Amino acid sequence: MGRFGRTEVLRRVTQLVSLAAGNLYIKGWADASIYTGGSKMFCIPGLHCYSCPSSVLACPMGSIQSMVSSDGFLGGLASGRPDALAILGILGFLLAIGFIAGRVACGWICPFGMLQELLYKIPSPKIEVPASWRAGKYLVLVLFVFLLPMTLRAVPGAGGDPWFCKVICPAGTLEAGWPLVMMSGGEVFQTGFLFTWKSAVLILVILWSITSKRPFCRVLCPLGAFWGLSGKLSVFRMRVDDSCIDCSKCRTVCPVDIAIHLDPSSAECIRCGRCIGECPVDAIHHTARAGVETNR
Amino acid sequence: MRKHKRVLDWLWIPLVLLFLVPVVVSISGHSRHDRPSEQGMLILGRSGLDSLISEAGGRPVLINFWATWCTPCVGELPEIDMVYAESNGGIQAIAVDIGDPDLETLLEFREAFSVSMPVVWLNQEEAQRLKAEWELADVLPITLFLDTDGAETSRIYGARSIEFFENALSGVDLPDTSSVEDHGDYVLHINVAGDPAESLTLQLIELSIELAGEEGVDIFDPADPDDLAMLDSLYLPASGYPYAQPCVGDACGRPSRSVEELLQAVEALSP
Incomplete structure (x- = not known):
């Protein structure tokens, strides 16, 4: 796979x-x-x-x-x-x-x-x-x-x-x-x-x-x-919850090199979803809640 | 180290501004080209022609089909080029060479003859395909006018004056001379160039006189310096002798190098 x-x-x-x-x-x-x-x-x-x-x-x-x-x-x-x-x-x-x-x-x-x-x-x-x-x-x-x-x-x-x-x-x-x-x-x-x-x-x-x-x-x-x-205001965005352990593995695999755990609503994020699968504690998710940046 | 990093952080600005260099070079180059005496660009191939048409961006388009051997075409090109240059980009004009199978012929021609509008050269296969697709008769020059939507509004066979093109592009209604017979009186004229001692030259001369009458035929012997100068001034080919080129008024057929070709060329010009 x-x-x-x-x-x-x-x-x-x-x-x-x-x-x-x-x-x-x-x-x-x-x-x-x-x-x-x-x-x-x-x-x-x-x-x-x-x-x-x-x-x-x-x-x-x-x-x-x-x-x-x-x-x-x-x-x-x-x-x-x-x-x-x-x-x-x-x-x-x-x-x-x-x-x-x-x-x-x-x-x-x-x-x-x-x-x-x-x-x-x-x-x-x-x-x-x-x-x-x-x-x-x-x-x-x-x-x-x-x-x-x-x-x-x-x-x-x-x-x-x-x-x-x-x-x-x-x-x-x-x-x-x-x-x-x-x-x-x-x-x-x-x-x-x-x-x-x-x-x-x-x-x-x-x-x-x-x-x-x-x-x-x-x-x-x-x-x-x-x-x-426009992505700063987008409906579908990334969410990082409290379980994040700041390991930065998400940044390592990110094709555009952003630290999604620090800035989930980054204008740079291309929504590829690589970080979701890579996160060892499943802290990263897609979310459709407008205006929500992070639960952290 | 920190200072070094600070400089690196701002390097994106000169990186982006570096792209202004080709803008400045391009603009200054363009202003130099904005004169009829400056040689415009030469583009090879059908896709180049399609690109130029699609890039017209809402401007009227004039497409002139010509060839280096076509005397009326060569006389007409500077007139079209003048209208193109004076429009200051208001129109798109394209000179499409569909009659010179050998690119070298056009390149040599451009050494002594400048037009500022873009020139497109098509090889023989592309030229034939385009002629069939656009239903172009086998004569030159032919000028097509396209409106701002890219639709053909008028088709002209034979050469015209600068006033004609100015009127055409300023929206004055024009007759659509989409067949050769519509264009003035049918008076056939044939230029024959070759060694009169050669039998093929003689055959071409005999047939030409039969078709156009003695008064309708001009004979040029390339061995005679005066005749050679005359060929040059008429932009007739200075190689591939013997040949006969038929013209009706200011539209010409392809130089023919056999009696069969000459008959076909004359037939294409016939009403």
């Missing part, structure tokens, strides 16, 4: 099924095309690039940037323009998930999160990431997902750019940038500086993931920041 029991097996199966369900357009890999059907109106609850050849869903971060960077977005939102109002649908979808169970999709669905967990299994010296670095993703969310796409204009009067996708997102490089460049007949010929930059970012994130637990999720992922904030 494995080290962490049935929950961990179920989680891995859920991640793989989600990955398969979001990538039904296998033909895209054969002819280097991108699926443009109706399902692309909907977002996958995870970081998964719209331009991945097999993807049949859109990335929520990409969609948000696409909308806020459109020319006259704020005016359109104020006047009720349908294309601007569509952002409320995406934000509502993300907030609904966040208010129900915080970063649960990070732990159970996001394919890029799963990849980082698998990379961490590679034997290597392991390095802790300072807890303060978690703040980085909130700055990424504000700066690269909202502020720069809304305000920065390469061409005056035109729309803006999705800067998180363009200069950071390693999932996009892995799932779309590299494959489309490498696939016969579908490569971007003059790849240029941004492609080189993003390739370097992806390589560094891969290397970092081998030595540290889910570093991108914890330090840079704007989707994680979004769900982390």
